[in-house]
Amino acid sequence: MGCNSSQPDVQGNGEIPNSTKTADRRVVTDNGSIENGIDVVEVPPDWEWIPEFQGKAVIKPVKREKYLDTKFPPEPGSLFFSRDLNGVEWKRPNELVNDPELEIGGSSRSDVLQGKLGDCWFLSSCAAVAGMQKILDQVIPPNQSLFGEDHKGIVFCRFWRYGDWQPVYVDDTLPTLNSKLVFGHCSDQREFWLPILEKAYAKVHGSYESLEGGKSLDALVDLTGGIAEFYDLHDLASASEETQKAVFDRLVKAMNQQNAFVTSGREGVDVDVEDGLVNGHAYTVTGAAYIPDGQSGQVRLIRVRNPWGNATEWTGAWSDSDERWDQVDPEVKAKIGQTQKADGEFWMSFQDFCSEFRNATVCTLGPDFDEDGTTDPTNDMVLLHGEWVPGKTAGGCQNDFNSYAKNPQYLMKVTETDSGGEICAVLIGLMQKYRRERRKEGITELDIGFTVYKVEDSGRLKGEDLATMSPFMSSGAYTNLREVVANAAFPPGDYIIIPCTYDADQEAQFMIRAYSEKPITITELQ
Template sequence: MKKFVRTRGSRPQSPLSPPPLPLTPVPPLVAPAKTNGHANGVGARRGDQHSTLSRYWSGSEECGGGALWEDAEFPPARALGEQRRSVQWLRPHELCANPTFFGESLAGGEEEGGGEGSGDDAAALAGQYLDDVGADRWVVDAEGAGPLSCGALWRACAALRGTPRLLARVAAPHSFRRGYCGRFRFRFWVWGEWRAVAVDDRLPARGGRLLGSRPRAARDFTLPLLEKAYAKLHGSYSSARRAELATCLRDVTGGVVQSLMLRPRAAAAAAAAAAASALIAAAPRSTLLVATAATAAPRQGLAQQSGLIGGHPYCVCGLARVRAAEEAAGEAGEEAGMLLRLRAAAGGAWSGAWSAHSAERAALSAADRAQLVTDHDEFWMSFGDFCSWFSQLELVHVGPDDWLREPALRDRRPWRAVLARRRWRRGYNAGGPPSAPTAHTNPQFHVQVEGARACHVVVAVTQQYAPARARRLLAVGVAVYELPGRRPLAVTHHCRARERPRSRAQVATFFTLPAGRYAVVPHTQRAHAEAGFLLRVLTDEHAHVWELNRDNALLQDPWRALSPDLRRLADDMRAILKCDQMEPLDAVSLRTALRRVWRSVLPSRPSLELSRALVALRDARLSGLVAARELPALCALLASWTRALHSAGARAGAGCRAPRLDAYRLRELLAAAGVSASNKVVECLVLRFARGCSAGAGGWLPADAALVALARLHLAHERYRSLYTKMKSNPLSLEEMILMTIYS
């Protein structure tokens, strides 16, 4: 038997616990002498009962006056959501004589960590405890799923118990004996940021029994309080219960989560091959592999024989390949003879083929059997059985910062990460799917892969979302194109990979790229759909990733680059308008003069806004006037811009004689006029001058507005040059900056 991916041996034993710290004695609970008629304390109405403990606890001074903290932002009525039956809200001391939290020992009661606020030291100390007792705080008991339980959350935490520092970031160590005030703080990943969520420790119960998740360690309240914080993040317990496992893994790790179905009804062979390729590529890298056991057996009557528990998470810890099985399978694909080592994160070990006492293991030589090492709760199974008994596989690609944080991931290759926050905006870059005519306007990010080794790449697009708001998500996707040479992107280029649009907060794709240059294009399923998105690109080899952008520059001097026919036009305008006899013109007088010759130089009648922009363009002294001798050159410049407008595709709209330009073609207008603008500048121009940007259309620019935009751009370049010249000698005053900003 040959090893395919080197498996890890047994974990080293945890170091000895530090000496127990002196404990602050817990004062006894004294029942109140009188009540107001409620058996559980003060309650204004049924179903909103409160605890008496908050009034008689003498704890931390943080709460003020000895009263325990109560979260006014997440009252019981809001927390229940759809649950409207009578619920008691009890604190852990009312449910258990000696409650504990992450950072406190479950075995004896001595403290493990420094309590809340100890930072990385507490997280590092909590990371030393990987024994079975500490794992029970993340796993529910046999009957531990209450009506308010979020099954996906506890399954995600159980799958992550092998990476305790990642869990410690979400649930920082607290203590019920030192500095306790009834307030617990958690953190969840929300669209690229770790959001802090604070909740009180009043938990929903009925008959003295929790209605949420009940951990296997009955005295530990880490999971119930984490569940309440997650419910607050999503708005209520009912909303949190609808979260999927992939969503919970994303929220508690911040990683890129990719879901693969293992038991589809159609194309089972293709799905198995895709899963095998993903496992082979992801296993040696900092990617957590979490599989969900199927709730139904592949064949009738086999459910009791497997030993697996349907719906529970199992972590893939390593791969191996059996030579004999590989040779027998012939050319069956990458999955031939492949074995997987899995850890039962929440119990239920495999008892089928290749398990500890199976005939397949017994048939191997002693040396080969020694290679199939396992720790507690771990087992081996074949890839075929894995696809039959498991329904879904989650790939959690962990970034480089978390790879440094978590020692359990150090024996794997880290990912390199690049991220960008952008937005699809109508009329600018909401181009839609690759088949749409405006697809070329979508945001484009280039990836340059160098070297002889192929590069594994993960691309994820996370659209902006609010967990507590029930907003319909857009269907978003991402396409990766291979670029021949250094030419710009065209949708006809070969597509290396594509994640088709789905109505999810995050879509991700995992593939391999040889050396070359590629374009990553995130897009929506429908054109003109607006949303913010976060793009993350992970690579295991050094690669250059950058956004396709342009510099802000004037490619040609508009006053010196006039063609001979435009110079003749300027001479004609001087004769027609009799410029030698005219006084300096203000904006109104300039508009009057241009209306006399607009058919020769403009696509439509000039507006007052265009006249003001032209005056400011040639008014360096801020006098509000333009010299009459400038009028012929202005007419020639307007004629040049009019030609650029028509070459960019300006057409007369329905029921409108004046031409207008599609907002998505503004960059073509700028290029035809000899102007280069960055993505942000083009976006601002669309926001300022485009009209009709509704949900079903990308908008357009009236001809007059397009000319104003060109005048403003040229004016901005003129002002920047004057600013640069002035800054060399004297600093710019605030008054001068205000004048340059307003008079433009």
């Protein structure tokens, strides 16, 4: 049996055009901001402050009026590693506006505006999360002072990093040109949660440049700790009416119940605009609804937002000024929030959405085993960490079974079944670690995947065993996503999970996480 790989598109290669033109504690290579899980925080000596994460931060008093992050300093190296941006001045919010705040009246998707950085994949994810205040407050707690007597110049954020919520501390200096923020910013000039969160995420990855070009499913997981799945919309565009309806119904239910965060991406590298849509760009899906079509049926509509937040919007059917809206009852339009604004947000038919966009990412806060749009209860989650070591445990895919057998192997025991059934639903994710953080070194994501085999014996599988066995399930084609996810219904018994890279002798660290309704055990086989 051979194996194949695929290459999902990367979004965020183009910034908004210029108007005049159990987690392990390995060292994270992010310019030293987090080492062995510990972030060293230097604060003014008179500041009596205890970090929210006991044991995860070291307070080091220094003689300085305001906090200055020595691990991610306001210097050119924190901006770019391959080019220069001249004329940048780092300024604190209270040097830009009077009485700045992290949030003013809470957060919303309309806060998010992209700047001169190709990180739309991250910003579209921020816009998706901004609609659920509880989630955003977990990532960047509110009520941190940016001016006045309580202003110390430090802001605390947290991201879900490989199985654990990691604290990240940054000073509140931000890159500016002519006293205007260079990168992501909020629509209200007095609001700063977005540029500071963007800076903290840049610190985690070593520089702002490391955020250029990416996939929204990574950002959504880091912002929520949830489970993100990647959907090929071109396949869906040609699928049956029944399949399209099932997917759309799942979206409507999930978004109405605030169980999911959804983003979408366009194909292309150059930032060309076609029918108001930007190629090579990531968007936020902000709504889904059925509306009467004025005749005898209903139309499936999707609401989408461009993080540029300007007049660059879809101009086709069901766009803001499309005459089809004249046939829709005003009460229906008010209920779904249809407006005519040059704010980057627009409606389009679900069919056009599937045809015009290349992919969609759906991130749920927990597993959705039956794919009905509702997060299912889980009683068990297992986290394991491992690595592929060239010449030892980096065996590559099934193109060579003897080499493939060298990969790490994990025994999963399923002993109980879900309520009223004969199977146990299990969702498995394989995530490669610390790749974007090393982008300056030329490190990129590898093609990865996993396969599960049902076994009678609990020992390691050998090459001759694997050559004659049929997989019970797999993650599909090998792909360079950071995390691949798949779920299946498992009858009670023993199973072996084999995570691997497509090519042999690729060095990397990985994490496996598994969710199930009933308790399961997963242990590494030696």
